[in-house]
Amino acid sequence: MMIICSVGGIAAEIITILAAKYPETVPYQWMLLGSFFDGLTGSFTAGSVLSHAYTSDCTPPSKRSVAIGYLHSCLFTGLAIGPLLAGYFVKWTGSLLSVFYVLLGCHITFVLFMVFITPESLSKRQRRLAHQKHATQQEAAGPVPEYFNPIMSRIPFGKHIRGTVHSIRTANPLAPLDILFPAGRENKRLRRNLLILAFIDMIILGAAVSAGTVTVLYVEYMFEWGNLESSRLVSLTSMVRVLVLVGVLPLINYLFRARKRRRQSAESSTPLAAETNAGADELDIWILRAALVSDVVGVTGYIFARSGTLFLVAAVVTAFGGLGSATIQSALSKHVPADRVGQLLGAIGLLHSLARIASPVVFNQLYAATVETFPQAFMVLLAALFALALAASFLVRPHGTSVVPCRAWDWKC
Structure with a gap:
């Protein structure tokens, strides 16, 4: 599936290169087709969900936030050095098109890496059981019309085409969200945790997608910065996030989780039980709250900063909010059984897609409407939103305080 996500990117880059190199043959309108292919195969959102699902399959709950933090640190490293490398490529080659050749090479390298090096996260038996379960759910969604069987039996690959058509016919775009609503009164706290964490995650993602671009426009307008200064701002915040995710988060996890478990193992006469997904613990919740506090303080600093230096200080404070994006993904995955983590992250991916559509429109339109009167309006x-997310985080209950153990996962199938 991760390979499919990259195929759309490869098609988009090829179309962009052809449109730039042969504008008489391939007009620039064809770039819309490239974007269509990129979106059709899932693009960044599906790739992010799949990488988080893969990481969840390969790591125990106690180390999951650190592993996801490493993924996010790689992303922010690319955001920090990517524009710099692109500038150097343009300088060395004298052509902007060289950047797109490099992007195409990166996509192809990733596909080859996934095909020949990266192993499956699940065993063959686990994959077979998952396929059987999915097929059972598809059959339960609605039977295939009887008149369809004779038609499909007479054409090549009829069985596969029949399954695809049946899946499309019975598809519900909002069906992935069902996992956020586990049935049963005993799952009331679980349901509340999932909904609140999903809401907070949407705010964090929406802010990351939309606020960055508007912030660059804001600093260039307020402080008369050029591309160099605004690029330094992006690089500074990205590098601080990398240091936080690579250094601070693993240290916190070791001091307050790994060392505690190691001490319990040494003091216990019997081996500790294997780790299972039993909900987020207190450490996850407090890391998330601390990250949201840094976001609130940093963005408030943006509002009142009237010099570039103070704005950079506020940006560094805001960068510590990077702890939240990794922690909340880990916390969400701990609320469902291991075999349903992918389904949960699919629901989160759907919410991410909605946030990526709505949040840029809201923030860009607000900034455009208030830039001449009160340009800080979008920061307010x-x-x-971050303050609301912080308040909501205090409604999340760690699994240790639950009256009813997380024993039953009664989702409607």
């Missing part, structure tokens, strides 16, 4: 909205 951003700070209010």
Whole structure:
């Protein structure tokens, strides 16, 4: 599936290169087709969900936030050095098109890496059971019309085409969200945790997608910065996030989780039980709250900063909010059984897609409407959203305080 996500990117880059190199033959309108292919195969959102699902399959709950933090640190490293490398490529080659050749090479290298090096996260038996379960659910969604069987039996690959058509016919775009609503009164706290964490995750993702671009426009307008200064701002915040995710988060996890478990293992006369997904613990919740506090404080600093230096200080404070994006993904995955983590992350991916559509429209339109009167208006909205997310985080209950153990996962199938 991760390979499919990259295929759309490869098609988009090829179309962009052809449109730039042969504008008479391939007009620039064809770049819309490239974007269509990229979106059709899932693009960044599906790739992010799949990488988180793969990481969840390969790591125990106690180390999951650190592993996801490493993924996010790689992303922010690319955001930090990517624009710099692109500038150097343009300088060395004298052509902007060289950047797109490099991007195409990166996509192809990733596909080859996934095909020949990266192993499957699940065993053959686990994959077979998952396929059987999915087939059972598809059959339960609605029977294939009887008149369809004779037609499909007479054409090549009829069985596969029949399954595809049946899946499309019975598809419900909002069906992935069912996992956020586990049935049963005993799952009331679980249901509340999932919904609140999903809401907070949407705010964090929406802010990351939309606020960055508007912030660059804001600093260039307020402080009369050029591309160099605004690029330094992006690089500074990205590198601080990398240091936080690579250094601070693993240290916190070791001091307050790994060392505690190691001490319990040494003091216990019997081996400790294997780790299972039993919900987020207190450490996850407090890391998330601390990250949201840094976001609120940093964005509030944006509002009142009237010099570039103070704005950079606020940006560094905001960068510590990077702890939240990794922690909340880990916390969400701990609330469902291991075999349903992929389904949960699919629901989160759907919410991410909605946030990626709505949040840029809201923030860009707000900034455009208020730039001449009160340009900080979008930051006020951003700070209010982070404050709301912080308040909501205090409604999340760690699994240790639950009256009813997380024993039953009664989702409607």
